[in-house]
Amino acid sequence: MSNDAKTRAHEAAAPATGSGTHGKSTINDVARLAGVSKKTVSRVINDSPLVRPDTRQKILSLMQEMGYAPDPQARGLAFRRSFLIGLVFDNPTAQYIVNLQYGALDALRDSGFELVVHPCDSKSEGYIEGIKRFAQQQKLYGVILIPRVSEDQALADALKEIGCRYVRIASVPMDEPANMVLTHDRQAGAEAANYLESLGHRRVALITGPKRYRSSIERGGGFTEALAKRGIELPPERVYEGGYTFESGVAGAEALLTRHPRPTAIFACNDEMAAGVYKAALRMGLSIPGDLSVVGYDDSPLASQLWPALTTLRLPVRDLGRQAAAMLLAENWPRAAQAQAGISVSPHLVVRDSCQPPQA
Structure with a gap:
């Protein structure tokens, strides 16, 4: 689109309340007071490099003083x-x-x-x-x-x-x-495993999310691999595929906790399923953490609202x-974003009250 078309689009902007006596500010007012053309004001709004720095600053200051702001829909028309x-x-x-x-x-x-x-x-x-x-x-x-x-x-x-x-x-x-x-979900799953093993748990169980979710694969895989490095086997009968829902947490815990010998700890791959483990344990007369330690994932508000408060992986x-x-x-995306290669966030364990060493 031509610069003239962009300028016309800015003229269609919804006027904002200004500080002058006329009460409303338009692109024409900004241009008149700055002593420039409407096209120059439009270029400043569009971050064009074709404006001298002193002129740009003068126009920006006037726009702020007058309360003028281009309408987003008009800007969208200008840029298609x-x-x-x-x-x-x-x-x-x-x-x-x-x-x-x-x-x-x-x-x-x-x-x-x-x-x-x-x-x-x-x-x-x-x-x-x-x-x-x-x-x-x-x-x-x-x-x-x-x-x-x-x-x-x-x-x-x-x-x-x-x-x-x-x-x-x-x-x-x-x-x-x-x-x-x-x-980095795999790293977080490993942290859950290492924490439970450090407490002395060797008979642990896992409730994953759906297999079609890569997050589920990574969290469960990291957990299993870290246990194996510490000499602890996680057999298939102590792994339950949940659905990242409260109901699947209940069903998974009921299936796992009726096995003999019973697991002393369960890692649920999100907090909603961990809450389901709490319900199943209550139904079966098991105390948390006395009979069963539980670790969740996400550190949602639910984690601190449960009793006892849930130990979980905090994902920011x-x-x-x-x-x-x-x-x-980022300007010049993706080149500018490419310069930020490696952007990531890492979950970390938040220890609360839902875990303790297993009973003898």
Whole structure:
């Protein structure tokens, strides 16, 4: 689009309340008081390098003083794209998505960008086409993909095809560094195993998430591998595939705790399933941590609300959202984001009251 078209789009901006006697400020007012053309003001708004630094500063100061701000929709028309960042997800826990949104909004604050969310069902036919339509209809500036949709290479390829920038949050590298924020789930699973072994637990059990989730594979794999390094076998009968839900935690614990000999500790791969373990233990007359130690994952608000308070792996979800949104906003993306290669967050163990050494 030509510079003249961009200027016309800025003229359509919703005027803001100004500090002058006229009450409303427009791009014409800014240009008149700065002694420049409307095109020059438009270039400053668009961060064009074709404006002298002293002129740029003069215009920015006037805009701030007058309370003038270009309308995001008008800016979108000028660039043939919206100032919207999409957040695409498939059935995460409610607290996870809330924390992620807070983090993304932290990064978008005062940037002129807004966040729009798009839930989907990755098991449904045509879900990738649905996300493509969402990105195209909203003219998205970029998309944040979270597990499990972030693990779908076909979706990433589809976004590349339509020229939509994206960042994937995942437990292992699946793309160029400019497109990734890593969570190191395997490392966290190992930390849970090492902690339980350090307390003396050798008869432990595991409740994983669904096998189709890479996070589940990584958390369970890290747990199993760390136990093996310490000489502890985790047989298949002490592993239960859950669904990252409270109900699957109850079912998994009931299946595992009726085995003989009974496990003395359970690692549940998220806090909701760990809460389900609490319910199953209560039904069976088992005390936590006296008869059974429990470790969760996420450090959601639920972890500190349970009694006894749950020992869990804290995943800084808000930081994930903030990092992902900041990467999308980086100038000259993906080159600028590429310079930040290796962006990641690492879970760490938060010790509370749900674990103790096993009874003799």
